[in-house]
Amino acid sequence: MTVQLELWHLITLLLMFLGFCFAAGKLLVSQFERQIDVRFDAQAVRLAEIEKANKDDSSHWQRVERELMGLKAELPISYVRRDDYIRGQSVLEAKLDGLATKIENAQLRGLFARQGAAE
Template sequence: MTNLISLAGLFLGALWALLKVIGLQAEKRANEKFEALHVSIGKLGDDLRREADAARQLETSFLRFQAELPRDYVRRDDFVQAVGGINTRIDNFALRMERALDNNRRGEHL
């Protein structure tokens, strides 16, 4: 009878030790997974910060573009206006020359 109780105690002790080892291994694996998750989340945070910085730089560039666009457009508009004035003067000069040549052909002098 004592042998049976001793054998049952040994079996329960071995079972307890086996469960303890299995529990420690499961805890170790869970800790490794949480550590890997922590590292991944840290990398994700760094990536998000870089993306936010890139978005801020893009927004700044766009705002600069918006500020420069009207100035460049006005310059372009002034250029078109100046070229239009020059073209008008050239056309007027050409008309005066044609009239003068027509008058010369007809024998009229200025």
Template sequence: MIFELTMTNLISLAGLFFGALWALLKVIGGQAERRANEQFAALQASLTNLSVDMRREADAARQLETSFLKFQAELPRDYVRRDDFVHVLGTINTRLDNFALRVERVIDNRLGNVQ
């Protein structure tokens, strides 16, 4: 059982070793590439979801801005209406009070004259 190492055997063993090493590196590289592709796909899906969410947020912000601008446009009109209502109500109350005073004076004058 003597094992002879001739030059052809040595070259064949070295070729076999380097071939196995190259195949192992190729398999490891393929796995790393698959893993990187999976991560990039997950990242792409995340970015797509983020893009959709950002569009929704932008639409919501636009709607909020629109409703706020409508509120700003309606507020002065409603405030003026309210102010006018208070003014008119005050005028009506003043006129009713004046009318009540006149009626009291007339009644006092008539009762004062009768007695």
């Protein structure tokens, strides 16, 4: 049994083989493209989620900054420095000492007046 191939048979077989290779390559490329598209879509969804999270974080940080500015505005009203407190206490103590001296003087005058009246 002998098989005879003519040139046009070989050319036809070669063209069929090349056509098969081209179709298989095209199928592989289309599958790769589909997978890449799916990955890009997933990346786009993730990126959108990250952007939304960033916007939420940004709004939270803006709220924190506003609260901090409010605290900075309230702080001088409700906070007394140590030096100011000591100065205020010194003034009060000096006034109390002056009042105590006046009371002692009044008591001594009353005591001397009683002793002078008793004699």
